[in-house]
Amino acid sequence: MSMKAGLWQQQTMKLSMTQELTQAIALLQYSTQELMEFLENKAIENPLLQIEPGSIQSVDPRYDSVKKVKKSLREDKHNWLEQMAKNETTLADYLLAQLDLRSYNESLKKTILFLINSLDENGYLHIALDEVADILAVPQPVAEKALETIQALEPPGVGARNLQECLLLQLKYNRDEDKLAYRILSDYFLLFAEKKWRLIVKQLEIEMKQIQEVFDEVQALNPRPGSDYSSEPSAYIIPDLMIKWDGEAFSVQMLDESLPKIQFNEGYYQKFHANGDAKVKRFLQEKQQDYHWIMKSIEQRKETLLRVALKMIEKQPEFFKHGKEYLKPMTMKEISEELEIHESTVSRAVREKYAQTVFGTIELKSLFSSTIKTNSSQDASSVQVKKEMAQMIEAEDKQKPLSDQDLASLLEEQKGIVVSRRTIAKYRDQLGIPSSSKRKRFG
Known part of the structure; x- marks a missing residue:
């Protein structure tokens, strides 16, 4: 075996992750909302990419054809938001409506307001009273009085600092207070929660049936008393596809009306290209190439999503006709092998993608199971x-x-x-x- 030093040529092949390839992969896994944000940001940095905002659509499966759906959406594009459930009253508003702040001195009033605004979306308080007293420069008894005032309000259990206190406040709030339930939650909370009831039975000298009754009573309490007054806006889903069965064949329609309309800014390009400056021309060339890559990536995203969706329909026809009771085992590996693409491509294609069907909106990823x-x-x-x-x-x-x-x-x-x-x-x-x-x- 020769150990001499020397120079040799060797030919190898390797895949280089270019910026364009990375961008195409990223766009494939973007949800509709993420793609909208990406395009809006690109339009800011690329003057040749001109966008017109799309309109978010609501899709009603009661209509018989895509054409009728689109017509209805155009007619009702403003009304659909009004149909979404929304609670205008926040928890803070509801609590303040029960108080007459004029009846409190300034020190107590500002502490009550501070505590109300410190409650989380479930109505819990996660800041210690001694810390509140230090922040507001008030005596701790004032902070305690303020919390006591809030805990006496509706919904019962609001202002609690943990689950145990929340449940005890609700039991205390009820006029027909169950003394056994209150004692169990006060003194044996962990044993009760972990269902180690025999120890409680032995110590309190009661029957197991009595603890079962307490358990049923506690189950009826609300562990998140402030959740009904959350100010968080209602969430909605923008379907990417509409899948229909007309009794003979399936049809798949891309629902991309919500995406911005993309155009090439020809006027800007011609104006500055005529300038003749080499740096300007190089800048325009880069931005023009970027525009074409984005358009190509979006088209590739659409094509891949459609291919994957069609293959899923081919594998799950009964599911798309009748619903989840007919879902069969299906893995991403099966889809990738039949489409001759990588399994990660399938994973990216179905990530946060939704389809509108005759039985509701479904997440494509949810159709895969072991x-x-x-x-x-x-x-x-x-x-x-x-x-x-x-x-x-x-x-x-x-x-x-x-x-x-x-x-x-x-x-x-x-x-x-x-x-x-x-x-x-x-x-x-x-x-x-x-x-x-x-x-x-x-x-």
């Missing part, structure tokens, strides 16, 4: 397994709830679905269903 083996030739999706689990738990004997192993056994026996106990536990957590020990009722 495959669960069954005893038959048909595999099941994780969505189906979760649905079957939820139904079994709903129908179980609450005094003898099903364990995760019980659920796994029943799924195999009754549905032919083979799934491990650990997977059951994971799905149960994702559904927000507590364990069997915490679902158990005592009478």
Whole structure:
């Protein structure tokens, strides 16, 4: 083997991530809102890119054709906002409406106002009273009196500093105060929350049935008393696609009316290109190239999204005809292999993309699920397994709830679905269903 130093030529191939390629990848994964913001920012830095704002549309699946939908949207483009649920009264407004601030001295009044404005969206106070006293330069008893005043207002539980205090305030607010419930929440809150009830039964010398009654009472309380008065605006979704089934075939329509209309600023280009300055011409050339790359990237984004959507429809025809009960197992890898694109491209294409269907607006990403083996030739999706689990738990004997192993056994026996106990536990957590020990009722 020769160890001599020397120079050799070697030919290799590698993929270089150019700025244009990076931009195309970014645009593909942008949601409609993110794409709108991107184009608006680009228009600021690129004088050759001229945009006209689009109009956000609401889509009503009751109409029979895309043409009728578009006509309705043009006619109702101002009215749809009025149909969105909106609570004009904020929590602060509601609390202040219950107070006559003229009846308080200046020190107490400013402390009450400060505390009200310090409440979070759920009505909780997260600042210590001694800190409030220091900030406002008032005695701590004034801060305590101010908080006491707020906690006496509606909604019951407002002004609490933690969940325990919130629930106790609501029990105290009720005229028919349950002394046992109040004592349990006061002295045994953690044991009660963790359902370690036998220790409470032993210490208080009561029956398990009594604690179950307290639990039912507490379940009726509101852990977020201020949430009904949140000033946060209503959220809405702009669908990217409309998928329709006319009884014979599917049709897919891009809903891109909300996007700004992009034009090349020919007047600006001609005016400064005639200048003859080399630097100006180089600047215009760069911005013109940038404009063309953006247009190409947007068209590529649209084409990729349509290809992925059409393939998803091909894999899930019954779902798009009838709804989520007919969802079959489908992975991004399957779609990518059949379209001969990378799996990450599929992931980017469906990220925060929504489709309007006859049964409502769906997130495309939600259609992908892992495959669960069954005893038959048909595999099941994780969505189906979760649905079957939820139904079994709903129908179980609450005094003898099903364990995760019980659920796994029943799924195999009754549905032919083979799934491990650990997977059951994971799905149960994702559904927000507590364990069997915490679902158990005592009478």
